[in-house]
Amino acid sequence: MKAIEDNNGQEQSGWALADRQRWMGILARAACRDLEAFLDQLPDSGGYDFLRLPEIGLSMVRGRAGGTGDPFNLGEMTVTRCSLRLADGTVGHGYIKGRDKRHCELAALFDALLQRDEYRQDLFARLIDPLEKKWLEKRHERSRKAAATKVEFYTMVRGED
């Protein structure tokens, strides 16, 4: 497992960087109401303070010439970010597409909780894994609709042999 130096200088461990990237990506894609619903089931986590209040801004989306060549600026998208600190000092960050401040706050809160050993396993099992499954199923379902529009070419036999 890889330890990461957080901004507050605290050594974090017990989870791999790839794990955190995964859960942050899943939290960003989750529906806010799903995170909210899960929060109600969670035992009191001791509250948190904002290091950065949820803030709406922009990120410039880059593409590549020819799809694989040099980068260029395609256009911007709205992004919301926030940072908070749990009572024990764990810092969580939220970065999400769009302008839903509450969603961003909850993403940061769960990012912090997921870094804590006493929460992680339970959160993976009851929150992150099901959210990922939901997201992938939705994507898979759409892809199956696209696949149904795939052209099946067949060759006509002309004339007689």
Place this chain on the structure above:
Amino acid sequence: MYVAVKGGERAIENAHKFLAEERRGDKDVPELSLDQIREQLSLSISRVMAEGSLYDPDLAALAVKQARGDLIEAIFLLRAYRTTLPRFGFTTAIETSDMSLDRRISATFKDLPGGQVLGPTYDYTHRLLDFALAAEGEEPLQAETADKAVEPETPRVLELLNHEGLIEQAAAGNDQDCEVGDLTREPLDFPAGRDIRLQNLARGDEGFILALGYSTQRGYARNHAFVGEIRVGEVAVEMVPEELGFAIEIGDITITECETVNQFKGSKKVPPQFTRGYGLTLGHNERKTIAMALVDRALRAKELGEEVEAAAQDEEFVLSHSDNIQATGFVEHIKLPHYVDFQSELELVRRLRAEMVVEQKQAAE
């Protein structure tokens, strides 16, 4: 020259009230919700996001509603809104090869790995008005679902040509220390790099880009294009926030991509190979994206040693006139009061006419 014109306050205020009432239309007809606009006018949303150069379907829906469906007005609203927001940074370049595909077609190869996936397209419809839609409460047709999803690894069509060396290679794609031009930060300057050209075209007016693309097909800047590939779908957007120092995905966006295969070129040293044009837009904008690829290819004239003789090849002409917000600002501003300018012109014409009369009199005497 402009002068302060006073006395219009009440007229303006009342005009705005009249506008608000007109925007709402007949109150016996239910009001449109933003959700309805976003879900049912999704191609308007796509155009507003692409040319507003801001991906946010909810804001685009609000803009379309506020603008009474005038998409250029809506684009203007989106452009104005973005100036109120701070920029958090830029994303890692999106990997269009990893797109979750709704649609993927090629006009150059029939049988290709991954196949021809038509997706939700108007192509092959008969363009007959569907009066079933006029009757409200009509249940839409349900999409069919295949047993299997589209192959996750669908190779880029032009890469197939690449293996044989039949097409020019895309530039290396080196991001390290690569300065990427940004029209939202620096004014347009010439000659413009391809990064600036692509950004300009991606946010440029669909009608203008379409007409220019069409002109290349009709023989101005002829470079004989085939659509190598069109892709529509979702890609993950990744950022590296400073406070984290590592990449995270913040969500997915819908994009449209088009690669064209164009007239080949070669020299004594390089055997003939196809050239390419590229189009990429935020949202689902197929017509615009194909036209963009045509114009991108035409604008590469100098780089490819072609003579610049048509409008679509002239980067100063194309890039300076593609932005519909700049264009509408300048074209429409002439309807605003120019009373003093016009007074001075009036006086000039009167004086010239008077002088002419005097001269004619003198000549006659």
